Amino acid sequence: MDMNEAQQWIKQFYGERGWTEYGPFIRMGFLMEETGETARAVRAYEIGRDRPDEEVQSRERLKQDLVEEIGDVLGNISLLADLYDISLEEAFAAHQQKLLKRFGS
DSSP: OOHHHHHHHHHHHHHHTTGGGSOHHHHHHHHHHHHHHHHHHHHHHHTOOOOTTSOOOOHHHHHHHHHHHHHHHHHHHHHHHHHTTOOHHHHHHHHHHHHHHHHOO
């Protein structure tokens, strides 16, 4: 699935559930929440959680958690971009050009 297809799928899936009705400030809150969950997943994968009240997870399960959390971040980024009529491809192209201009190839 390319970035535009993914962005359209996210918009439709979230829209069917009423989740696209949130404005940019609420969406940013969701993005920050998911970013924190991604940070927690990275920590668990890299150094563990070291908590006696949590079951030890396998490396495969830890990686799957990380994949899912990164997906949640991407979903929120996609919806935020959509609020401003920005495609993910457009955002990535601008990012790429900025870096190439700044640092060269």
